[in-house]
Amino acid sequence: MGSMTLLFLTIVIATSVATFLFVRHSARGRVLATTGTRLDQRFHSQPTYHGLFSGGVVAFLTLSTWALGAYVLPLANYAIIAIAMLVAAGIFASLSLRLIHPNFRARNFVEIFIKAGLILCSVLAVLTTLGIILSLLFESLRFFDQVPVLDFLTGLQWSPQTALRADQAGQSGAFGAVPIFAGTFLVMAVAIFIAAPIGLMIAIYLSEYASKKTRAIVKPAIEILAGVPTVVYGFFALLTVGPTIRAFAESLGFAVPTQSAIAAGSVMGVMIIPFISSLSDDVINAVPQSLRDGSYALGATKSETMKQVVFAGALPGIIGALLLAVSRAIGETMIVVMAAGRAANLTGNPFEAVTTVTVQIVALLTGDQEFDSPKTLAAFALGLVLFLITLVLNIIALMVVRKYRERYE
């Protein structure tokens, strides 16, 4: 198939480029001949547009001949298809010279085509969203055929191994996702607990206290944290932070596993810091200076102004930033896969290993899989939950931020 595709592709490209060059060349002579004549005798379009139009038509003709011959009719003989493509191109190319005419609006056709292409590009964003929703929904529905939705959303036990043989004991496969949701929430809470105060204080310091020079150095330095790939954070959590926490806990007389909610959550918190700080920074800067000046005039110190006036004014925006951070923390994968563990514990203790939605999706879909088993379909159900939660969080956050912006405009 490879060499045939290559041949057809070569025909398409060669014929359309040749037509483009040929028509442009022919048009150029005629366009030049009419310069300086009366306006209604001059050409509407430049030679290049005549060339582009004809070349485009040839590309369309050869491509549709190819599609017709190879996929619609299926013709076994590839030589016939190739010849048909060449004939189609040849017939149009010979006719195309008749189209070179002062009144022929080649440019308009070409521009309509370009515009259609641009529209197609923007529609792809919608198609991607549609693709995500449809594929998640479709696979989830198949999963819910086998496991009731209520069992999935309220069940307390998660052990997705399904029986390989009917007589196997203890391998029934339980798909109660509550421990997973709890684990996700726990890791997210640890991350936000660390990132929110630090990120906020950084934003406040940079927008209210720091000199221009300090800001110019510190802000990009903080942004580096956002540029480090998550797999690197995961490795850091696994190799350095987890063992450090364990050693520290052991010195206090506790036993903490290397993989724990606190290890994953704290590293994730560090990752989210720049996210919160830059969003809050924007929000704090958007609070009108007049509010600050009013507060200073009443004798308030800078920190009092910050805490009681600016913060109160910026609160909706900061909440929006936090919601976006929560959505980011819930969807984060690699850190938790590497550092949070795989056991589905239903616990509120951050010093234990927990599992999250993203970890389970990875666990269910890597390694050997047969596609129709509830085990792999469960990953899509989890993905649907993840997508919906982050979608709702994002929409609320964007709405809050937009409302807040309007307040000061």
Next chain:
Amino acid sequence: MSDTSIHSSETARKRLRKRHAKEVRFRILGILAIAIAMVSLLWLLISVVGTGYKAFYQHDITMEVVLDETLLDPTGARDPQKLRGANYRRVIQNSLYERFPEVTDRKARQELFNIISTSGAPNFVRQMVYNDPSLVGQTLTIQVPTSDDVDQLFKGNIDRETPEALRKVSNRQIEWVDSLKATGEIKAHFNKRLFTGTDSRDPELAGIASAFVGSAMALGVAFLLAFPIGVGAAIYLDEFAPKNKFIDFIEININNLAAVPSIVFGLLGLAVFLNFFGLPRSAPLVGGMVLALMTFPTIIIATRSALRAVSPSIRDGALSVGASHIQAVFHHKLPLAAPGILTGSIIGMAQALGETAPLLMIGMVAFVTEIPTSVTEPAAALPVQIFLWSDSAERAWAERTSAAIIVLLTVLVVMNGLAIWLRSKLERRW
């Protein structure tokens, strides 16, 4: 003279001192927050570089190997197939036994063999003989890696003081390798294998070449798809789109896509590209397509801000001398916005390079021992390789993982640096 003003009474002064102390504390909290973030970043970098730099050198052993004809090619036919299947392990073992003739019992000889890379050395000689069968019968001087445990011993990661039973290297082995080191037969070299080698079960042989090529291919595919589509969509939305509900819907969509968790894109790729369209698993082509879907919202957002930064007078000027709208945009506005678009796209690509989760979903976790030559062949990607290696507990693997991370971070720094340089070099201000 006594001041009776309520602002200068003792209680008022106390209150003011308290408020000022609070002010100082608040400020310190801000500095502390910045310090915590910076220390975390430093800690991460130091922990990675501190573990990883040791993987950039490796201990090799130089040995004389007699390519005994009676052992390798008893018939003398030099049949390539037979040569390939011959017992090179024995050849290496013989060479080692000759070097240490005092070692005679079976167990000790096994230990002796284990000081070198047990699968790497025979393969190395096999490849040499396969390339040049006339070598059979001659004596070769080869340089092969020591086993990862010996390497770790010399790097100081295996403590010589630990009791022998708990140590991965036995007392005898330490004695042998120390004597080899003293004669210069074991030497530390720059670890070229890390860059030219592919994935392997043995840490001393593993390299990132296949993952690097896989990543480059996936990124290339992602760029070829996401760049034109992203720029096209941005131009349409900014220049030609009418104001209506559908366009609003598209804009909301794009903003949302930028915030969808990356693993969801992986699920999309698995369900649509692999299961529906039947594209090959583990291929950089599919990886690139998934990464393209992820980065194209980023490129759209960057392109739009770059287009907005171009003064409207440019477009108006073009329109006023008779250019069509499309000509005004493509001939005049786009070239001026190009630096901004390029910068944004490079940063988007850098993000895509570090992305791991969606690639796991489409199966780019395969154990790949060959450098892929086309985008439809199975391949790993650099971040996925890091993830796979990090799973192994051995110290040598942690070292390799860190080294791979150093390479990944270096590439990211170069890409971001390039973006910043381009912006400062090409940017125009009005």
